[in-house]
Amino acid sequence: MCLVRASRYTTLTERPANRSDGFVKAVVYTRYGGPDVLHLADVPAPVPGDRDVLIRVRAAEATKSDCEFRSFRYSVKWIWLPLRITVGVFRPRRRILGGYFAGEVVSVGERVTRFAPGHQIYGAAGLHLGAYGEYVVLPASAALAAKPKNMTFAEAAAVPLGGLNALHFMRRATIKAGEHVLIIGAGGSIGAHAVQIARSMGARITAVDHGIKEEFVRRLGADDFVDYTTADVTTMGGRFDVIFDMVPASPFRRLLGMLQPGGRYLNGNPRLPVLLRSATTPRVTTAFAPETTEDLTTLTAMIEAGQIRPIVDRVYPMSEAAAAHRRVDTEQRVGAVVLSMDSLD
Ligand SMILES: NC(=O)c1ccc[n+]([C@@H]2O[C@H](COP(=O)([O-])OP(=O)(O)OC[C@H]3O[C@@H](n4cnc5c(N)ncnc54)[C@H](OP(=O)(O)O)[C@@H]3O)[C@@H](O)[C@H]2O)c1
Incomplete structure (x- = not known):
């Protein structure tokens, strides 16, 4: 050959x-x-x-x-x-x-x-x-x-799928140290990187996913965990500066109601109503993350610094x-x- x-x-x-x-x-x-x-x-x-x-x-x-x-x-x-x-x-x-x-x-x-x-x-x-x-x-x-x-x-x-997408969305969220971030689908490839990147930005994190992933997601840096199979995060009275949502079935309107004043909702897997809403509402962001060499190089540095595992x-x-x-x-x-x-x- x-x-x-x-x-x-x-x-x-x-x-x-x-x-x-x-x-x-x-x-x-x-x-x-x-x-x-x-x-x-x-x-x-x-x-x-x-x-x-x-x-x-x-x-x-x-x-x-x-x-x-x-x-x-x-x-x-x-x-x-x-x-x-x-x-x-x-x-x-x-x-x-x-x-x-x-x-x-x-x-x-x-x-x-x-x-x-x-x-x-x-x-x-x-x-x-x-x-x-x-x-x-x-x-x-x-x-x-x-x-x-x-x-x-x-x-x-x-790393590249989860890391590139999570880095893109966590940057778009302009997270400040001490802000409270809700990550829905936190145990998935993108969510698990989002937990680590938000953590490195100094956020406090509430993670939502299946209960079998609780230990894994907490190990990556989540402070609180909600098992979506047994509890509904929208009825728990939480308020968030940032909500990052990777789950198409999420109750979009109820989640918007959980944002703090100035809060941001980001969706990486949007249904049509969410996509349309993002065109008219600045606090709602949907995107297909561009995957770039620059971001991948940033991820290499974060991994070598122990920020992403x-x-x-x-x-x-x-x-x-x-x-x-x-x-x-x-x-x-x-x-x-x-x-x-x-x-x-
Ligand atoms: N915007 C973009 O640029 C972009 C880029 C790549 C991929 N995507 C899309 O994004 C989606 C997710 O990507 P991924 O690779 O991270 O997927 P993934 O690894 O399957 O992660 C999704 C996670 O969400 C959990 N989940 C399911 N229903 C839930 C609920 N109701 N509440 C909370 N968590 C729930 C899943 O857990 P279970 O085990 O319970 O199902 C799983 O852990 C894919 O459909 C993909 O096509 C978008």
Whole structure:
């Protein structure tokens, strides 16, 4: 196999020993459906262009978003049509999922100066996806940064989705030290990072999620915890400076009534009424977080400073991608589920 063309690209001399046929392993899906549509296959090795980076993926998070792409079932309905047109009307256009990963640079295109072979990096593939494979090619301009030195590849792969989105929203919330922040969905990939980032900003945090995640979320920095399966936070009399909500089913109007004067409500997973309201009400913010190299570099620094800790629940070999997705779908996890590309067992 020719992973790279040596005359045009700076390469690692080492190549995978058993990959001489031009193919590499990847978890693929060719139709929308349950976890069992995922299977391991040989796919043509991706070839980088002049402005690209060829990355050996070591681990990728199996995210809620990946499960949504796979099944094409969304609790936020308005997103269905535009996304379906983008992703593939009858079948997925991109057969390899995986938006968030950690790995090593194998080679770079001749116009790339930011990276060199051997660099350990992590990042977000955006709508290119493709990180559920042994190798992925991304433009060097993608959200890629040095992997935190104090995290394993699996731990680092669990950062970019949650970390980038949480950092974006916590900054938009302009949290001041001592403010009281309510985080709904605090045990999810984005929520668990939001708890840690809000904590680093000096906030007092009330977290809402399933009771099985209480210990996990408290360990990350939540002061108070509400189990949504047994209690309704909107009837508990709390008042908040910031409410960060990742749950589409949340009672939006009642939550707005819980804001302190000057309070801000931010929703990362908005239904249509919330989206419309955000256009006319300054204290309501909805957004799709831009995922940038600058923010990822900030996250690396926060991790190395001990402000953000690993949130891995379980690591599965890529051959068990269906089981990994089942764990995410059925929400038995406490933290992030990760696929390891290091073992095909
Ligand atoms: N705005 C953006 O830019 C953006 C970016 C990426 C993703 N998203 C979307 O954001 C969503 C969440 O992302 P994620 O990766 O953080 O998902 P996630 O890991 O599944 O987290 C969601 C969390 O909310 C909990 N939850 C469910 N119902 C709840 C309720 N009524 N009250 C409180 N907590 C509840 C879930 O717990 P259970 O175990 O009980 O279900 C889970 O812990 C996804 O649907 C994704 O598509 C938005």
